Amino acid sequence: MLAVYLAVFVAVLGFSLIAPIFPLYVRGLGASYTLLGVVISTYGAVQLVTQIPSGRLSDSFGRRRLILAGIVIFGLMPPLYLYAKDATFLILVRAIGGIGASLVWPSAMALAIDHADRGTRGKAMGWYNAAFYSALAVGPVMGGALYDRLGLAAPFYFWTLLSALSFVLVLVLVKDPPKIQTPSVDRSRSPSGRLIQDGFKPTFLACCGVVVWTGVVGGFNVTLLPEFALRLGFSTIEIGLLYMAFAGSNAISAIYFGGRADQGSRKILIIAGSVTGVVSFLFLRFVEGTVPVMLLLACLGLGSGMSNPAAAAVIADVTTPTRRGEIFGIFNTARMVGVVVGPMVAGLTADAYGINGSLAAFLAIGLVIAAGTLALREPPPP
8 A cells, every 4th residue: 555655645746836826826817816716616616526426437447547547637737727828717727637636536545445454444544644645745845945946837847747756656556456346236225235324324424524624724725825824924935834734734643543543432533633623723813923823734734634534434434345436436525515615715705804704714614514523423343
């Protein structure tokens, strides 16, 4: 699985390079906050309708093929970004990227679970999240440095290079498990084909709510964090450090709490992580200075790293293994709900009430999702 985690790291590193400059780039093409929210949300909106079909395809045709196809699409996006003449063209580019992401992420998550037994699923998802978020930690700092020293095009073209490297890693090192095809059963009647075990639909929805919040926080980070930081006097590299604080904390905590999730108390980890995120947003609107903002971004990452591996492990425990690609297609679709809602809420509330109004809106969303985790019920041991 090291090859899978490494490929995920390289793929995420590519598109995270442009995080510190992308909102400013779109605004420079004449976009309002609302249009910026639309451009960024398109990426997730496309995944809302393509993640589940993609997951089903991976159940039938193999995870590796879909991952490779998605990485190819990732590699084609950066030149399209650079040659955009206006912000509306970026909506099409983001839609193409959403298709690529739908091919990669459900398949990669399902592949990680395929190679883990029930007692190590939290650890497997902890390392998956660590690979994902450690790239998000490093990428923005690298992208900011490339932009400052080599200009606008450098982070985009380096993204294409990293996509090529990720493709080679998957092609050479990653293999599908021996059996991933879905059995020929009537899924609506056969217990082996039922998607969610009886009595665990509220648990399934609560775990999906956890990743909705992850997507919402990501929507804030991509849409408003750069301008929020610029108003506090931060440089481009310092903005990259904010992303590093969030994603680095997420990656490190995911490894630790993924292992803790395998020892029990997954519900406690999920609730505690959700509450940590809410408290972080509560204080974010009242702080100034690099260190306090970095600490709160690190707390946001801590909350996500605490709750996400446990939620993914619970999802695997209360659903059927024969439809795992589809299951994680749904799980990632939930995250994309947040990715869509986050930028749209950010854009609309920032235009109407300013950035502080947006922070209040995100706090309200977090409170609702944290309350929903109280309905979660852990499955009995095997």
